Structures are given as C-alpha cells and as structure tokens.
Amino acid sequence: MAKRELTVFANLDGEFVPAGLLELTEKNERLLASEFAYGTRYIDRPGALEIDPVSLALTDKEIIRGRKIFPKNGLPFFGGIRDAAPDAWGRRVIEARLHAPPNSLPESVYLLEAGGERVGALDIRESRESEQKNGHVLMTDLQYLIEAAERIEAGLPVPSHLEVIFAGGSALGGARPKATVRDAHGILWLAKFSSAGERLNVPEIEAATLRLAGLCGMHVPEVRTVSIGERRVMLIRRFDRYWATRGTIPPPDGMFEPTHPGPGLLEKRVPFVSGLTLLSCDETDARTRSYGELAEAIQRYCHTSVVRDDKRELFARMVFNIFVTNDDDHLRNHGFLWDPAIKGWRLSPLYDVMPRPSISSERYLFLAPGPQGRLASLDNAMGSREKFGLGEKDAANIIARVWREVREWKIHFESFGASGRSIAQAEPAFRHIDAISSAGLRQKLP
Ligand SMILES: Nc1ncnc2c1ncn2[C@@H]1O[C@H](COP(=O)(O)OP(=O)(O)O)[C@@H](O)[C@H]1O
Ligand SMILES: [Mg+2]
Structure with missing residues (x-):
C-alpha cells in the first residue's frame, strides 16, 4: 500500500492556481481511498471554484477550512477528480507512451498524465511547483493522430513521427479513439475517429444525430465532419472553454453561444x-x-x-x-x-x-x-x-x-x-x- 500526494490546480479567470492537496492510497493499480484538503488561501479567493458540488462543495467555507474531506458514499475517489482523469481510451494512450500493459498503472499516474487539455477546469500535478503539461495539437495533425490511434488500438508501438497522439489523445474520457485538436483560430475541438474494422460510419452518423437533436430544440455544440484520406472524422467543439478579457465572464447563456479567441482575450476553462x-x-x-x-x-x-x-x-x-x-x-x-x-x-x-x-x-x-x-x-x-x-x-x-x-x-x-x-x-x-x-x-x- 502506498500513499501519494498530488496537488490539484483550478483554473480561475484563465490562470491555474493551486486549489488543494489530494492524498491517494493505492495498492498497485487499485485506488483504495482519497482525502482532500482545500488550501486556505484558495478558499478565500474571490471566484474559488468547487471541485465537485457533492463531496467538495464550497458552500460552507468555515466548515471545510483546514479540514480533510473524504468522498461521499464511501467511494474511494472524488467524482470531480475522477472526471478529470481519462477513462478507457486516454488510458490506452498513456500506457502506449509509458510502455505499460492495459490498466496496469496506478490511478495517480493516469491523473498526472492526462495532460493540459483535460475536460473542465482542473489540472492534477505532482506538486505546487509543477508546471502545466502542455502540448498544442493542431487540426492539421489529424492524419498522424488517426494513424497513431489505429496503432494503439492494435496494441502496436507508436513510432516517433506519430507521437503527437501522446499530447492530443490522453485528455478525455470515453472508449472511442479520439484526440483534442486546435483549429487555425485556436479553438479547441474534440475529434472522434472511427474504430478499426468498424462497419458503421460512426463519425458521420453520430454527427448527423447530434445535429438532429439540435433541430429538436436541444443544446448541441457545433459539430462537423471532415475527411482525412479515406476516413471520416467527427469534430465537436469543446464546450468547456471560452474566451474573455481578464476579470470578465461570458454573457448569460454564453455556454450555448461560445465566444472566440481574439486580441486581448484569455482562454478560460469551464x-x-x-x-x-x-x-x-x-x-x-x-x-x-x-x-x-x-x-x-x-x-x-x-x-x-x-x-x-x-x-x-x-x-x-x-x-x-x-x-x-x-x-x-x-x-x-x-x-x-x-x-x-x-x-x-x-x-x-x-x-x-x-x-x-x-x-x-x-x-x-x-x-x-x-x-x-x-x-x-x-x-x-x-x-x-x-x-x-x-x-x-x-x-x-x-x-x-x-x-x-x-x-x-x-x-x-x-x-x-x-x-x-x-x-x-x-x-x-x-x-x-x-x-x-x-x-x-x-x-x-x-
Ligand atoms: N463537446 C465537448 N466538449 C467538452 N468535453 C466533451 C465534449 N464532448 C465530450 N466531452 C467529454 O469527453 C468525454 C468523451 O467523449 P465521448 O463523446 O463521450 O466519447 P466516447 O464515445 O468515447 O464515450 C465525455 O465523457 C465528456 O467528458
Ligand atoms: Mg462517452
């Protein structure tokens, strides 16, 4: 059994700040328990974000000040932190990079290795001093990302010219092969590929179905498909990023009318x-x-x-x-x-x-x-x-x-x-x- 201490960062107004200390108790690849303590300076910051509204709510700051908190329902993890880790697909990418067998790594490794483009506003790092892991992956890399994803699905090693998948592929959850890419304007998209040997044209059908849901009146992000060689790729705009000047927030309903990068604007995380x-x-x-x-x-x-x-x-x-x-x-x-x-x-x-x-x-x-x-x-x-x-x-x-x-x-x-x-x-x-x-x-x- 080993204890591992990690620092959770939260992105406030476009900048990551340390939010608190996470202690994980692990036995090999099994996570047995988690504890978390919000930093006292953090909870006093205006606009401090709660990591999740269930176990780590920030509604009563005096009660949690300086206290160790445990997950609700006897769970070994905090939901909000688990959501910042990759699941099946991202884990395969991390294992390919570290040359490890499937699901063999401790949870702390998956949490640390997910990278800077993970969903939401958190980052998990070794310590307060650790820098953000960044890797800008561009839409123009899609060809390489698809090739690398195929190799990872097939359990083959990833050659150095395809290593861009390690920066772009590990961040998000879900089981299907995917990567996070930026377009020429700097907007972040989730690219979903078809799986090797798949009969259905999943990217095209999924994209059309989402757009159909939009016609039915539901809130749907912008969705496109592109062809890369013989393959279709679905692109869905990331809804957990927006652009605004320091200190400002998006207009009401801004979540559904996303903003764009521009001079003087910062990328903020939702x-x-x-x-x-x-x-x-x-x-x-x-x-x-x-x-x-x-x-x-x-x-x-x-x-x-x-x-x-x-x-x-x-x-x-x-x-x-x-x-x-x-x-x-x-x-x-x-x-x-x-x-x-x-x-x-x-x-x-x-x-x-x-x-x-x-x-x-x-x-x-x-x-x-x-x-x-x-x-x-x-x-x-x-x-x-x-x-x-x-x-x-x-x-x-x-x-x-x-x-x-x-x-x-x-x-x-x-x-x-x-x-x-x-x-x-x-x-x-x-x-x-x-x-x-x-x-x-x-x-x-x-
Ligand atoms: N448009 C989006 N913006 C931000 N995060 C997203 C978006 N779409 C999906 N996600 C996140 O990425 C994860 C994986 O995407 P998903 O479409 O569910 O892939 P899969 O088909 O592999 O399950 C989701 O569980 C969600 O956390
Ligand atoms: Mg999913």
Missing part, C-alpha cells in the same frame, strides 16, 4: 462534472440508475434559475434516446458545467449520442426512463414526467416536438451531408412512434 459525480456513484452501480434520479440531482445541485429548463431538456434527451436507440446513455455521457454567468451548475450541451441499429422490437436504454425500468418506450418515459416537473400536456408537447423532427430524420441527415450508405446503416436504429408508444399515449399528443 468546470465540468459527469452525471456519475452528481449521483455520487461509480460505474459498477450506475446500471441501476434512472433519468428520474438525474432530474432529482439537477433539482438539488443545479442553479435555481436553470433547474426548470434543464429538467425539461433532460426529458427531451431521454425521449430522443428512445427514438434513436442510443443505449449508451450511461452517467458519464451526461455532463454538467459550472456557468460563471449564473455562478452555478447546469446541464452541459449534449454529446455522445450514437444510434445503435437493432432488429429487436423491445429495446432498453442504459438509464431507466421510468417505472418500467430501462424499457425504451414513450409510455415508460411519460410515467416519470413528474420527476421532471412536467404536467401531462408539457410532456406530450416535448414528445411531439421530438417526433416531428425525428420522423423526417432521413431528409435531415441528407441535408447534413450524410451519405446514403450511412443513412441505410442507421435506419434499423430509428424507431417509428407506433413501435414505442401505446395508442392511448399517441392520442394525448398535440
């Missing part, structure tokens, strides 16, 4: 936590969780000014996931941002929505939509509407709004430039309203 953190659970018990619980967490942790809208949006996302068979809707695929304009947490823009083709007439989501558990049906969703603060009419209006666009999905996909082949591949994922609702429910729709 704190991020996943749904896993808001529900204070780990992956192993995430399977028993529901959308209703996520709605309750919004009620509890998000800023009062956004609670109503965020619960409606979550209901719409759940309905959309039922229509498109996105059954990878687990708690890491729901995110929350700390919006400096309202000084509070709110639902992040939508990401990672991928239709899964199926021939089954009975399908299930990952998170349970309603009283019938994980069953992907609109009646099941309707059964939990009260948890989202929705009356029957409101819920019916949301379902009708989503269906109005989803029923035309092929036309929309074409207008987004998706190929006939991608549309044919995605077709068995999309569901007709008659297949997922009772006649009684359909009668209630406007």
Whole structure:
C-alpha cells in the first residue's frame, strides 16, 4: 500500500492556481481511498471554484477550512477528480507512451498524465511547483493522430513521427479513439475517429444525430465532419472553454453561444462534472440508475434559475434516446458545467449520442426512463414526467416536438451531408412512434 500526494490546480479567470492537496492510497493499480484538503488561501479567493458540488462543495467555507474531506458514499475517489482523469481510451494512450500493459498503472499516474487539455477546469500535478503539461495539437495533425490511434488500438508501438497522439489523445474520457485538436483560430475541438474494422460510419452518423437533436430544440455544440484520406472524422467543439478579457465572464447563456479567441482575450476553462459525480456513484452501480434520479440531482445541485429548463431538456434527451436507440446513455455521457454567468451548475450541451441499429422490437436504454425500468418506450418515459416537473400536456408537447423532427430524420441527415450508405446503416436504429408508444399515449399528443 502506498500513499501519494498530488496537488490539484483550478483554473480561475484563465490562470491555474493551486486549489488543494489530494492524498491517494493505492495498492498497485487499485485506488483504495482519497482525502482532500482545500488550501486556505484558495478558499478565500474571490471566484474559488468547487471541485465537485457533492463531496467538495464550497458552500460552507468555515466548515471545510483546514479540514480533510473524504468522498461521499464511501467511494474511494472524488467524482470531480475522477472526471478529470481519462477513462478507457486516454488510458490506452498513456500506457502506449509509458510502455505499460492495459490498466496496469496506478490511478495517480493516469491523473498526472492526462495532460493540459483535460475536460473542465482542473489540472492534477505532482506538486505546487509543477508546471502545466502542455502540448498544442493542431487540426492539421489529424492524419498522424488517426494513424497513431489505429496503432494503439492494435496494441502496436507508436513510432516517433506519430507521437503527437501522446499530447492530443490522453485528455478525455470515453472508449472511442479520439484526440483534442486546435483549429487555425485556436479553438479547441474534440475529434472522434472511427474504430478499426468498424462497419458503421460512426463519425458521420453520430454527427448527423447530434445535429438532429439540435433541430429538436436541444443544446448541441457545433459539430462537423471532415475527411482525412479515406476516413471520416467527427469534430465537436469543446464546450468547456471560452474566451474573455481578464476579470470578465461570458454573457448569460454564453455556454450555448461560445465566444472566440481574439486580441486581448484569455482562454478560460469551464468546470465540468459527469452525471456519475452528481449521483455520487461509480460505474459498477450506475446500471441501476434512472433519468428520474438525474432530474432529482439537477433539482438539488443545479442553479435555481436553470433547474426548470434543464429538467425539461433532460426529458427531451431521454425521449430522443428512445427514438434513436442510443443505449449508451450511461452517467458519464451526461455532463454538467459550472456557468460563471449564473455562478452555478447546469446541464452541459449534449454529446455522445450514437444510434445503435437493432432488429429487436423491445429495446432498453442504459438509464431507466421510468417505472418500467430501462424499457425504451414513450409510455415508460411519460410515467416519470413528474420527476421532471412536467404536467401531462408539457410532456406530450416535448414528445411531439421530438417526433416531428425525428420522423423526417432521413431528409435531415441528407441535408447534413450524410451519405446514403450511412443513412441505410442507421435506419434499423430509428424507431417509428407506433413501435414505442401505446395508442392511448399517441392520442394525448398535440
Ligand atoms: N463537446 C465537448 N466538449 C467538452 N468535453 C466533451 C465534449 N464532448 C465530450 N466531452 C467529454 O469527453 C468525454 C468523451 O467523449 P465521448 O463523446 O463521450 O466519447 P466516447 O464515445 O468515447 O464515450 C465525455 O465523457 C465528456 O467528458
Ligand atoms: Mg462517452
């Protein structure tokens, strides 16, 4: 058993400052326990950010001053810090760099090695004196990044001319091959590649599906696809960065109308936590969780000014996931941002929505939509509407709004430039309203 002390930095107004000390108890690759103490100077800073709103809230500064804090629910980690570490994909990249077998490294190594472009506003370093690990990876490197990602997936060594993946590929969560890149203006994008040997054109289908969700009225980041040689790549704009002068914050709703780099502007970071953190659970018990619980967490942790809208949006996302068979809707695929304009947490823009083709007439989501558990049906969703603060009419209006666009999905996909082949591949994922609702429910729709 070994104890490892790390320094957690938080980005305040475009600059990293030490926020506190994290002590991890590790046994080889297993993390057994975490403790954290906020720095006393840090908590007195105006605008000090909380690392997560569940275990490390900054609401009562006097109670936590100088105290060691432990994670809620007996978890071995703090959700907000776990969210700043890579999961499956980023771990493979770090292991490739360090020549280590899969999942063989201690958690502290993954936390330290994720690099400067990790999601949210935190950085984890060896000590107060450590510098930020920076590596500017450009959109023009995509060709190399894809080649390197293929080699990592195949368990092959990465030759030196492809080492750009080590700077660009380790930051973010998720299992699919990906990298973080900057465009010619300096804007940060997440690039998602197709996986080797994959039949579906995932980047094209995912991009079109996200844009379809945007037409249904949901908050979706800017999404594009580009071709690199034979391969399609999906680019989604990072929603956890914005640009402003020192001391200023983005306008209200700035999270959804992102700013751009410019003279005199600093790149600022937006704190991020996943749904896993808001529900204070780990992956192993995430399977028993529901959308209703996520709605309750919004009620509890998000800023009062956004609670109503965020619960409606979550209901719409759940309905959309039922229509498109996105059954990878687990708690890491729901995110929350700390919006400096309202000084509070709110639902992040939508990401990672991928239709899964199926021939089954009975399908299930990952998170349970309603009283019938994980069953992907609109009646099941309707059964939990009260948890989202929705009356029957409101819920019916949301379902009708989503269906109005989803029923035309092929036309929309074409207008987004998706190929006939991608549309044919995605077709068995999309569901007709008659297949997922009772006649009684359909009668209630406007
Ligand atoms: N547009 C975005 N801006 C910032 N962070 C993002 C964005 N999209 C995804 N992320 C973060 O990156 C992680 C991985 O992305 P995701 O699309 O979920 O990949 P995967 O398909 O591999 O799961 C997410 O869990 C989330 O934390
Ligand atoms: Mg994901």
